[in-house]
Amino acid sequence: MSGTVHQLSEHGLIPAAAGIGLRFAHHEFVVQARPDVAWIEVHAENYFGGGAARQVLERVRRDYPLSLHGVGLSLGSAEGLDGEHLRRLAGLVRGMEPGLVSEHLSWSVVGGEYLADLLPLPMTEEALDVVCRHVEQTQAALQRRILIENPSTYLQFRHSTIPEWEFLAAVAQRTGCGVLCDVNNIFVSASNHGWDAQRYLQALPAAAVEEIHLAGHALRVLDNGSTVRIDNHGGCVAAEVWALYVQALRRFGSKPTLIEWDTDIPAFEVLLDEAAQAATLMRAVAAEGHACAA
């Protein structure tokens, strides 16, 4: 362990380039072949234990800039954060010194039970207070700033009073956290709820956006004939999402951009192709000359 500390500092920051979300299916390939990827992100919870998974992560950390993406902290739980979960996350962050740490604007835990999904929050003042309190608690425990990702949702609550983009901006403003702008999630939620995706993008605080996520989604026809977009991370990035990504780059400037793929995981080359597409668009928008991070 002590031998890794020196090398860690060489790969501190996540570059404004295209990275790939690493899943178990590609552990061996990435360790053996060391593919040319600008940076790598993993789900923090997959590395809370020791053994082979932890060894792979330490190896990845030596070879690539690393970002930790939490999926289980449940920042929106009314009953408070799971202290043990936060302690484990803090231990992993201490050990890995990642370039970025992120979590979600959602909840997963109630009554001490984990419901294994990123569930939607009512957009209320009470929920805003709860999320801000937990973001502050997390940043204090990790002794660093975190990024909060906008969710993909299928339901809205009747008593919500704050548009989601304003809610996210308020969390960033009140806690000093950054924003992880998931462009696919904006597209999915906007489609599902009839929002204006452009307006969502324009409303986010550009100076707080430090990372972008891209992923595939599915279009499902419900039993009553209506359609809903499902954020399944199970395919290539949709054409409409690439177009929205270009809008995001124009608004936020070049940002670390991650390709996520979680179901029906393809060969690593497919992920590299998606990352190359993101990199091409990032270069093209930067060349337009009106990338503006203000």
Next chain:
Amino acid sequence: MPALLELQQALRRQLLGDASSPGDAPRHADAPQSGDAPSLGDALLAGEDSALRLAIYRNTCLSALVNALRLSFPAVQRLVGADFFEAAAREFVRSSPPASAYLNDYGAGFPGFLSQFPPAAGLAYLGDVAQLEWAVNRALHAADAQRLDLTRLASLDEPALSRVSFTAHPALNLLRLESPADAIWRAVLDQNDAAMAAIDPAGGPVHLLIERGAAGVQVRRLGAAAWDFTARLCTGTPLYAVLADGPHDDADAWLAEHLSAGRLVQFHAPAPPCGETRL
């Protein structure tokens, strides 16, 4: 307008059924004061689609948790078949959702659930195989630990050595099972029908040591005496007590093997006058 906690409790009932009774019907008696638990349907916006959209979350929640069990219990699934496993796992998930978002920790209660699951009563060894798979899963994901520093152990004086006790590696598990679950587990995962046919299901009990080595998780059979010795040593019984209670000609060799294999990662030698000293 429901408070956030009430809304989250209501959504939990919609996803996994009522926490206190089987079935999906909301139970108003659970509401903390008025008995008027918020009806989630009234709080939703999406109109006629809301029930169908809610089902998306229900499916994701259930399938993610069933999948977590599937990953931890592959031999159980092969023994009972995918459909049976899915049904059993769904029932377990509804009655015992995870207490933490660290899903590698989820499933400790599944072996006991299977042992009591009436449709599985015909497979007497199923619970044993599940217990073994859970121990393998724990060995796979347990925290790393530094090896014991033998030079520090050697530096103890005789009175301290006589009181020394040990902490086992977090990945080490010891199981005593009534059926030859290790042989069944191996044959099932290897899809070796000939080996499976040769197993006498009544050929137990077996005494197993499960640990994590450089090549992955290993399951070994120990003799009953060696297993007893190891189990007592690994649960913190002082060495002198282990040796005094079950004197055995091979005890020196067992201890040497455990030390050289890195199964013991810490020792404690309490000083008599002032309590335990952790070294």
